Amino acid sequence: MKRFTSSPLQPTPLQPGKAVILATLAMAAGFFAAACQETTPPQPGSSPATGGTGGLKIGSLLPATGDLASIGQPMLDAVPLLVETVNQCGGVNGAPVTLVPNADDQTSPEAGLEAMTRLAEVERVAGVVGSFASSVSTAAIPVAVRNRVMLISPGSTSPVFTERAKKGEFQGYWARTAPPDTYQAQALAKLAKEKGATKASTIVINNDYGVGFEREFVQAFQKAGGTITNANRPTRYDPKATTFDTEVQAAFSGNPDAVAAVLYAETGSLLLKSAFEQGLSKGVQILLTDGVYSPDFPEQVGKTADGKFILVGAMGTVPGADGKALEALKKLWQEKKGRPISAYVPHSWDAAALLVLAAEAAKVNTGEGISSKIRDVANAPGTEVTDVCEALKLIRSGQEINYQGASGNVDIDENGDVVGSYDVWQVTDDGKLEVIGKVSPQ
Template sequence: MRKSKFNVAIALSVAALTAFTTACQDTTVPTDGGGETSTEASSGGEGGLKLGALAPSTGDLSSIGQNMPVAAQLAVDTINMCGGVNDADVTLIQEDSQTDPTAGGAAMTKLAEVDKVAGVVGSFASSVSSSAVDVAVRNGVMQISPGSTSPVFTERAAAGDFDGYWARTAPPDSYQAPALAVLAKKQGFDKVSTVVINNDYGAGFEQEFVKAFEKLGGTIVNKDNPVRYDPKAATLDSEAAAAFAGEPDAVLGVLYAETGSILLKSAYEQGLSEDVTVLLTDGVYSPDFTQQVGTTEDGKSIIAGSLGTVPGADGQALADFETLWVEETGGEITAFVPHSWDAAIAMMLAAEKADVNTGEGIRDNLRAVTNEPGEEVSDPCEAIAMIREGKEINYQGASGNVEFDDNGDLAGSYDVWQVNEDASLEVIDTVSPVDAL
């Protein structure tokens, strides 16, 4: 890395970002997507590159998703401060997916057909991205998700369904599930039961975990009767009872925060979770989740000792991005924030390389700016300047080495996190899926 900070860091300020956010909040446009609103940057010039951000500001994944559009906006602000894309400022239009496939599909339709964006950062939930991606492909919009990890997207990309208009900066669950299986075996768990949310994310993760855990010699207690819960169910008592039946050493919960907390609290209240470790995933990696689950009579987290995995961030640009994030937001980086930043940066670099502000241009040049053999560069302003000079680059992101394969996937590292007695989350290790692949 040639610079200790991004070139633009000194030019941005909390006051400027706050003023920008306030201006955005004053410009809301109702859509036909069930009460959603969009937020458009006032600095975007007519004819300049338009991007969208589709993230769960509300709904089951809002505790994680709220910072995703903030990261995308910061990326846009950064590039605009160093000249924009193709000689004009970039505009970001934000939509709330509501963690709902129907709302997310409607929001993508608005972004693609009304706002005419060239690319979209999002969505987070795999079920929402499944609903949105066909709309994006039909309209020639490049979609890069920072967190939709279902293996379904790999399968559909390989089948040619997306025509190249799909990628993701978080690795698929075909990597994360084996990593969690490796962790389970390292913890000495021989018998594991599963309970998952009944959608692409839950079912896909479960399938990959079962395959990997059995390969490592483990037993899935409820393999013949998997527990998949309806996120709209009135109660989850029976699902909790079924998940913890059969005396498992651990229970894998592939959950969303709001509904998952209800299920685990029910298991505790039924006296089922004592001496059983809960294994969790990225979908609930949030302090809000542990607080929602609740505490015991002596004030300790109900799920203290639970272990989970989450796509880690270890890119060359991470340290500088962390500094910028803290300066501009005043908070710590949360899960999938670096992945959201990288998704937005990669699309803007690709558009500059293409010399056109279109989804097709981004699609056709995405790998040219992120993959070998170009010169490695992690500073986004330096990267876009090099593209303007006609140089070949290999962008190194904050989340990691953003090296997309033919299906839009990339490999990644995984952090191991645990729930402490005070309900806080702590990263305690890393784990690789290699032993289970």
């Protein structure tokens, strides 16, 4: 469905002193508005609050600090690299793209809400790449919808977003380049069965990501004939907790063959170390997910008295990147960053790419324009194209495109979801994370 927008409001240039004062007042007003009308959708025919006829302005809302910082930090480099690439080939709608410095969400819904409000109501961006944590995206979405900012997450995988999108809550201002955990949970359950597990338990972080994943994993494992030992009393831990003795005792009771642990890195490392120190994890297959897929994680969990990594043999799943643009991005990443590409970098690149391509297709640098064209540039019909500069060139010439990303084909459905494949990884004897295969949802 195409949208028609009214002319956007143009900001009046301010004197430096007044700009600071008014920016502060704007942020305060934003928080007041968020409290009073958090779920109020934009009114048809009203002027969009963000963007305009000037150059496209976007931002990112990713975790530079907090529980997901070890995974989030490499993602931070993907967005400016995309913007640099686009500006070298002419920008968007005849002008360079402006990237607001990353708004660190600190892996915290409260910090994420504050940062998203600043991006939307002070910086007045048209689109945002973010967030990573599902709990942060949950906090940020109402701000995006209210201000007509297109929010594309490279990693918020909770199934809750699909359910809310089906109810029309997001008004088209939400999408993601990583598939929902509906699929990853099925893939992890399939992996558990392939490894011979007949009884499994779950222990998850108590937020949208953990609880949503838990629900889908339990259903998939039971459907495959397995037994969940703690199905009647799921084990969930407080994201702000610092000790986990009680939780690990509950999760590992009942003699499970495998424990599906849906964690974030900082708290998850403490939890798994506690399970080892209590002697609970011996002989149990530990199954992990993307929330701890960081090269630092085995070191965070620690080593045994004889110097071996506690996590040796632990396995997990992570959304894989198998798009047609992946090899080119790997080459560019190595050239610019001097290191191999890491998890979720392709998804972050694609999220930023979709923002700029949709703005060019809409011929207007607003969130409303981006929202109206996001599926047009991501899906068929159209010329399949992997290079973002070539894609912009085709759009400018009046052609339809079907962007083929680095993370995958990024075909976005009516709920803002994509379907992906999953890499299977394992912790090796030397504490490395090695991809050993792939698994698809059942």
